Amino acid sequence: MRIVVTGATGNIGSAVCRRLVEDDTHQVVGLARRVPEAGSTGVTWRSVDVTGPDAERALADAFAGADAVVHLVWGFQPSHRPERLEEVGVGGTRRVLRAVAAAGVPHLVHLSSVGAYAPQHDDRRVTEDHPATGVPTSVYSRHKAAAERLLDEHEAAGLGTVVTRMRPGIVVQRSAASALLRYGLPGWLPSSLLGHLPVLPLDRDLAIPVVHADDVADAVARAVERTAGGPFNLAAEPPLTAADIARAFGARLLPVPSGALRAAVSASWHARVQPLDPGWIDLAFAVPLLDCGRARTELGWVPRTSATDAFGEVVAAMVEGASGPTASLRRRTPVGALADALRSGPVSRREVP
Numbered sequence: 347m348r349i350v351v352t353g354a355t356g357n358i359g360s361a362v363c364r365r366l367v368e369d370d371t372h373q374v375v376g377l378a379r380r381v382p383e384a385g386s387t388g389v390t391w392r393s394v395d396v397t398g399p400d401a402e403r404a405l406a407d408a409f410a411g412a413d414a415v416v417h418l419v420w421g422f423q424p425s426h427r428p429e430r431l432e433e434v435g436v437g438g439t440r441r442v443l444r445a446v447a448a449a450g451v452p453h454l455v456h457l458s459s460v461g462a463y464a465p466q467h468d469d470r471r472v473t474e475d476h477p478a479t480g481v482p483t484s485v486y487s488r489h490k491a492a493a494e495r496l497l498d499e500h501e502a503a504g505l506g507t508v509v510t511r512m513r514p515g516i517v518v519q520r521s522a523a524s525a526l527l528r529y530g531l532p533g534w535l536p537s538s539l540l541g542h543l544p545v546l547p548l549d550r551d552l553a554i555p556v557v558h559a560d561d562v563a564d565a566v567a568r569a570v571e572r573t574a575g576g577p578f579n580l581a582a583e584p585p586l587t588a589a590d591i592a593r594a595f596g597a598r599l600l601p602v603p604s605g606a607l608r609a610a611v612s613a614s615w616h617a618r619v620q621p622l623d624p625g626w627i628d629l630a631f632a633v634p635l636l637d638c639g640r641a642r643t644e645l646g647w648v649p650r651t652s653a654t655d656a657f658g659e660v661v662a663a664m665v666e667g668a669s670g671p672t673a674s675l676r677r678r679t680p681v682g683a684l685a686d687a688l689r690s691g692p693v694s695r696r697e698v699p
Contacts, residue, residue, distance in 0.1 A: 347372050347413040348373045348411055348413050349372055349374050349375070349416060350377065351363060351376050352378075352396065352417045352442060355376070355381070355382060355673065355675070356378075356674045357517060357522035357525060357559055358418050358457060359378070359418045360522075360559075361519060361560050362418065362563040362567070363387070364563065365564055366563075367388030367389060373390070374389045375389070375391075375412075377394040377408055378674070380672075380673040392408050396437075397434055405441060406444075409451050413453065414454070414455060414570045414573075415453070416566055416570065417442045417455065417456045420438075422486070425621050425622070425623040431486075431489060432489055432492075435493060436493050436496070439456070439496050440496055443496055443497070447505050451507060452506065452507060452508060453570065453573050453575075454509050454510065456497055457566075458490055458511045460515045460581070460634065461487040461629055461633060462478040462480055462487065463633065464476065465632035465634075466635075469585075469635055473579070473640065480492075481628055481633075484625035484629040485623065486629065487632075497511060509576075510569045510574060512565060512577075513578065513579050514557050514562050514565075514581065515557050515636060516556045516557070517556075517557055517558075518659070518660040519558055519560065519656075520663040520668050521663075521669065521671075521675050522670065523666070523667070523668040524664075524675065525674060525675050527664050528621075528678050528683075529621060530621065530626075531621075533680060533686070536679075537666075537667050537678065538667070540595060540664055540665050541596065541665040543596070543597040544598065545599070546591065546592040547600045548588040549601065549607060551604070552591070552630060553585045553587050555633070556653035556656055558582065558651040560651070561580070561582065561649040561650060564650075565578060565645055565647045568646065578645065580638060581649075581653070582651060582652050582656060583649075583653060585635050586654065586657055588601075594654075594661040612624035
């Protein structure tokens, strides 16, 4: 199969490419703004910017002859420029859909998120028919829900494309440690400090779905190989709790109401002290826990890594300053963050890194 992966150098994209090239019958084409140096990865790389002036033409050209397109492009920064994030996530998805139609691609796998779901304020597991209308106060969630509406329109047009929507929980892996820290920690703070936290302030009621990137990649590959359409929840067991998070950092849990936590994050974000916008706190306490029965039944998918082990892996990697081989997953250091800020401005305002 010829499979084209957009956003192929990121957290999930790197894992998807690793999984797909395990089957040497697949021809894997990776698209990214900044392609890695040539190497024996089994991936053919092409530089494409989904927000560029000729994006639709470039995408359609890359998609020509593809059996499937796996669309993974999304932006998390600059958090103070939501219009730019919308252009990348929602606008990028719109251009990908137009290019899929122009190239006659028979199967599209779109990486949605648990964040696309409407708020759920209890521990009941939701199936894929839970409303994908988003959390209104979260930019990320609103944009994920908007992208899903574009998929609805594409399907309603009757263009013959099988559309698959993957809705994973928080996706982590060791090589994404630096990238994840870059989204949520001030650049001037060394990551090694995370290994010396005496206490961690969190609302003890927090519980979120988490899944390892390799397990998400396995679900994507299974969906592509089966041409399985529709939405799929993806999460490992058990749901990650505030106590689990504190334990992973070797810290004592300091119970703090979610409202107080949000106020602190909001104040520090507005003051440009840290890059995490307060909508992420709203999202963390609104996302539902996931029933993944459909993925088990239709894809034969069973996650190999538990949520607690996956989170423990990425926290240890954060403390070590681990990184990946691509520009998106590059090593994070205070010196590097300072250089980036001097060259391109603060991460909260600059172009998507």
